[in-house]
Amino acid sequence: MSAQPVSLTRLNNGITLITVDHQAADLIAARCFFRAGGRWEKPHQSGISHLLAAVMTKGTHSLTAAEIANQIESMGASLGTDAAADYFTLGLKTVTADFPVILNLAAEILRSPTFPPAEVELEQQLTLQNIRAQSERPFSVAFQQLRQAMYGDHPYGFSILGTPATLDRLTAADLKDYHQTYFRPDNLVISLSGRIERDRAIAQVAAAFGDWPIPDRPLPIAPQLPALPPPSSHRLHQATQQAIVMVGYPAPAVHNLPDYIALKVINTYLGSGLSSRLFVELREKRGLAYDVSAFYPTRFSASQFVAYIGTAPENAQVGFDGLVAEVERLCQVPLTETELQASKNKLLGQYALGKQTNADLAQLFGWYTIIDLGIEFDHQFQAAVHQVTPDQIQAAAQRYFQTPYITIVGPEPARETLVG
Amino acid sequence: MGQFCIGSIKRELPSRLNYQYYDALTLSIHIKPLQQLSNLCKAPLFPAEAIRLSNGLTLIHQYLPATPVVAVDVWVRAGANAEPQDWHGMAHFLEHMIFKGSEAVRPGEFDWIIETSGGGTNAATSHDYAHFFITTAAEYIPQTLPYFADILLHAAIPDEEFGREMDVVIEEIHGCHDDPDWLGFQALCETIYGQSPYGRSILGTADQVRQRSPHQMRCFHRTHYQPENMTVVMVGGMEREAAIALVSEAFCHFAVRSECPPVMADPKPQLEEITRTELRLPRLEQARLMLAWTGPGVDLMDVGIGLDMLSVILAGGRSSRLVRDLREEQQQVWDIGCEFSLQKTASLITINAWLEAEALPKVEAVLQDHLTRLQREPIAPTELSRVQRLLCNDYAFSTETPAQLAGLYGYYNTIAQAELAVTYPTRVQQMTPEILQQIAQDYLKPDCYAVTVMRSL
Numbered sequence: 001m002s003a004q005p006v007s008l009t010r011l012n013n014g015i016t017l018i019t020v021d022h023q024a025a026d027l028i029a030a031r032c033f034f035r036a037g038g039r040w041e042k043p044h045q046s047g048i049s050h051l052l053a054a055v056m057t058k059g060t061h062s063l064t065a066a067e068i069a070n071q072i073e074s075m076g077a078s079l080g081t082d083a084a085a086d087y088f089t090l091g092l093k094t095v096t097a098d099f100p101v102i103l104n105l106a107a108e109i110l111r112s113p114t115f116p117p118a119e120v121e122l123e124q125q126l127t128l129q130n131i132r133a134q135s136e137r138p139f140s141v142a143f144q145q146l147r148q149a150m151y152g153d154h155p156y157g158f159s160i161l162g163t164p165a166t167l168d169r170l171t172a173a174d175l176k177d178y179h180q181t182y183f184r185p186d187n188l189v190i191s192l193s194g195r196i197e198r199d200r201a202i203a204q205v206a207a208a209f210g211d212w213p214i215p216d217r218p219l220p221i222a223p224q225l226p227a228l229p230p231p232s233s234h235r236l237h238q239a240t241q242q243a244i245v246m247v248g249y250p251a252p253a254v255h256n257l258p259d260y261i262a263l264k265v266i267n268t269y270l271g272s273g274l275s276s277r278l279f280v281e282l283r284e285k286r287g288l289a290y291d292v293s294a295f296y297p298t299r300f301s302a303s304q305f306v307a308y309i310g311t312a313p314e315n316a317q318v319g320f321d322g323l324v325a326e327v328e329r330l331c332q333v334p335l336t337e338t339e340l341q342a343s344k345n346k347l348l349g350q351y352a353l354g355k356q357t358n359a360d361l362a363q364l365f366g367w368y369t370i371i372d373l374g375i376e377f378d379h380q381f382q383a384a385v386h387q388v389t390p391d392q393i394q395a396a397a398q399r400y401f402q403t404p405y406i407t408i409v410g411p412e413p414a415r416e417t418l419v420g
Numbered sequence: 421m422g423q424f425c426i427g428s429i430k431r432e433l434p435s436r437l438n439y440q441y442y443d444a445l446t447l448s449i450h451i452k453p454l455q456q457l458s459n460l461c462k463a464p465l466f467p468a469e470a471i472r473l474s475n476g477l478t479l480i481h482q483y484l485p486a487t488p489v490v491a492v493d494v495w496v497r498a499g500a501n502a503e504p505q506d507w508h509g510m511a512h513f514l515e516h517m518i519f520k521g522s523e524a525v526r527p528g529e530f531d532w533i534i535e536t537s538g539g540g541t542n543a544a545t546s547h548d549y550a551h552f553f554i555t556t557a558a559e560y561i562p563q564t565l566p567y568f569a570d571i572l573l574h575a576a577i578p579d580e581e582f583g584r585e586m587d588v589v590i591e592e593i594h595g596c597h598d599d600p601d602w603l604g605f606q607a608l609c610e611t612i613y614g615q616s617p618y619g620r621s622i623l624g625t626a627d628q629v630r631q632r633s634p635h636q637m638r639c640f641h642r643t644h645y646q647p648e649n650m651t652v653v654m655v656g657g658m659e660r661e662a663a664i665a666l667v668s669e670a671f672c673h674f675a676v677r678s679e680c681p682p683v684m685a686d687p688k689p690q691l692e693e694i695t696r697t698e699l700r701l702p703r704l705e706q707a708r709l710m711l712a713w714t715g716p717g718v719d720l721m722d723v724g725i726g727l728d729m730l731s732v733i734l735a736g737g738r739s740s741r742l743v744r745d746l747r748e749e750q751q752q753v754w755d756i757g758c759e760f761s762l763q764k765t766a767s768l769i770t771i772n773a774w775l776e777a778e779a780l781p782k783v784e785a786v787l788q789d790h791l792t793r794l795q796r797e798p799i800a801p802t803e804l805s806r807v808q809r810l811l812c813n814d815y816a817f818s819t820e821t822p823a824q825l826a827g828l829y830g831y832y833n834t835i836a837q838a839e840l841a842v843t844y845p846t847r848v849q850q851m852t853p854e855i856l857q858q859i860a861q862d863y864l865k866p867d868c869y870a871v872t873v874m875r876s877l
Contacts, residue, residue, distance in 0.1 A: 026816065074805070238703065
């Protein structure tokens with residue numbers, strides 16, 4: 001929980017550097033964020049960010065895949081790359097003394113990856129397998145189906161892994177092109193947390209990244225995103241023990257702050273924790289499920305509000321009715337002052353508990369910066385939650401909870417009664 | 421993807437609520453093997469304090485002045501292994517029922533109080549323990565702790581709540597049955613542990629759960645949720661005297677004791693040869709090859725440390741032997757991992773590979789070669805130093821928060837003594853190639869293990 005000073009610096013070559021000076025433990029966590037990832041992918045190249053992340057640590061101009069792994073692991077550090085809907089990131093964690101060496105290695109990986117063809121092919125195969133493995137899990141199948149229904153060709157409609165068809169067509173040349181487009185110092189936010197003072201952070205980052213020039217080309221412009229398809233219902237029959245029922249509603253992007261805050265509070269009220277409305281009404285009072293919840297991801301572009309339940313196949317209809325009734329009830333019934341205060345406390349308390357480790361802090365501030373919210377969003381968010389009113393919550397519910405997108409995955413029901 | 425981290429997986433079910441998608445709720449306890457008590461004098465100073473209260477309850481306390489958060493983690497020696505014969509599924513079901521409150525605390529009231537003051541709570545059950553934890557701002561501890569203690573010590577287990585929660589537990593079991601890796605792991609444990617309770621599912625089967633009664637559960641609760649079986653760990657922004665006062669007062673009156681039927685015998689698992697189980701499942705996209713060996717319990721702690729280190733040598737990170745050979749070079753597996761889990765009387769070491777069915781015989785043979793090599797050749801000094809550094813840093817990285825520390829101390833105190841938790845890094849540093857080779861020879865035999873193979877129907 002950060003009472004630690006957070007500072008922001010802009011280096012000469014455009015790198016944004018965030019430092020959280022947190023002396024408690026003898027370690028440093030870092031996150032290097034690029035404005036790239038799923039949102040920037042063209043539909044025919046879906047999965048390219050993830051493939052890039054997988055291959056990036058497999059070779060640089062001076063190191064092989066094995067040498068990179070050996071260097072990291074022999075120092076007992078951790079280093080990983082990842083692609084998400086709104087960003088690309090490289091994360092690392094070291095004891096304080098090892099930080100400069102691993103940061104230099106991270107710089108080499110980010111600046112001069114070579115994408116050896118054999119490694120590209122291997123990671124392509126591994127990703128294809130990963131996609132196949134997703135279909136073993138009913139929850140993943142249901143969520144993928146819902147996402148496709150809600151987003152169509154919008155990049156948020158695709159798994160970050162891509163599809164077998166798009167993945168198959170990607171080449172080392174595509175990865176090089178993607179790398180050249182997005183990996184540049186003026187598109188990079190480096191966020192550090194741990195036993196490191198601001199000046200030392202600036203010096204070490206400058207040593208590793210300072211001679212990385214800004215290319216002549218202009219920064220890439222974010223792609224225009226397609227409109228969302230109209231609501232629809234989907235059912236997939238699988239011989240599983242449980243049915244997974246999911247309903248989704250289009251929901252605001254984070255930049256629509258008033259509605260974003262209202263939906264975050266609603267998500268907390270309905271789906272967060274053991275005292276949440278869905279948990280209490282559908283699990284504790286009716287015993288319908290072990291897993292019933294809701295989620296509302298923070299997104300740069302159009303987000304989604306999803307409520308779901310894993311229940312016995314014969315209870316799928318009851319579960320569906322329960323989910324929709326609870327979500328849409330908020331259009332008619334305002335939260336009481338007690339309920340609202342409780343939800344605010346819960347949301348803010350969990351927010352604070354999510355900022356306990358150095359990795360949490362580095363992630364949070366870097367992420368806020370890469371999606372153009374800035375480090376001040378940490379305070380703005382908390383202040384806005386304090387101020388939201390029952391009327392604003394109800395108005396937001398009415399605005400967003402209109403017609404749900406529906407997916408059900410599970411055994412074929414005995415009677416065809418489910419959701420028309 | 422691209423991860424070089426090492427994770428130690430524990431055989432535990434995060435039971436009350438398991439967010440599948442959005443907030444992976446994982447209990448990041450660092451389960452590490454223990455050391456001989458006789459070595460404690462050389463060990464680093466234990467930064468917490470173990471205090472025996474007058475009623476026999478153990479309090480472990482550590483004050484962290486810089487944090488506004490307090491974690492309270494209550495560990496009970498009442499896991500699945502404490503279940504009497506034919507009471508299967510009891511320990512885990514009781515863990516759910518604890519949250520249904522007491523005479524004084526209504527069902528759901530505790531959840532409401534802790535969560536609406538900005539804190540979080542959850543619980544988990546394994547074979548050796550059940551534990552229950554809260555994390556919240558220090559200022560809320562005085563008002564929430566009495567509720568927490570009351571539901572733990574005076575669980576009412578109301579009949580009508582019992583029936584409803586039974587449906588929830590059965591849904592939990594059904595959800596696990598839709599997870600092929602869970603099914604495979606369960607089959608593997610049954611094969612390796614034979615008649616030992618470590619071989620049983622912690623959840624029990626749906627039929628077993630249906631046979632439990634509230635009366636039986638109250639008996640189990642009152643037998644085991646007694647002071648000498650429990651450890652209360654409090655870590656964070658709460659000073660010593662205040663912590664002792666709060667815990668002494670809240671955990672004062674225990675329920676009148678009851679006595680369960682005797683616990684089933686715990687025969688040592690004994691495998692004489694390679695013992696094979698095969699599962700065929702619908703909708704399986706990748707075959708699985710899972711191998712298991714048992715290790716000693718906490719009484720032979722150095723062996724546990726050695727097995728933990730061998731698991732990292734085999735499959736901890738991309739430069740480990742199996743990942744490099746089978747995933748990166750031969751490309752015979754889609755993924756491979758090796759896990760060591762310390763348990764009180766019989767630890768577990770497993771190798772898990774995800775692969776194409778055609779590659780199954782070849783990969784198993786390659787694994788045998790690697791195990792043979794571990795027996796014949798001592799680990800090279802560079803490899804030893806890699807694993808030592810990885811494990812010691814990993815230990816440091818997973819003891820950052822009050823909740824992580826509380827879990828660590830509570831776990832060790834439940835199966836041995838809390839003080840041993842912090843000796844782990846020193847002990848890892850003292851390990852030699854010769855000892856590791858001996859441990860591989862004694863425990864990781866290439867011609868004697870349990871194996872579960874999973875293929876698609």
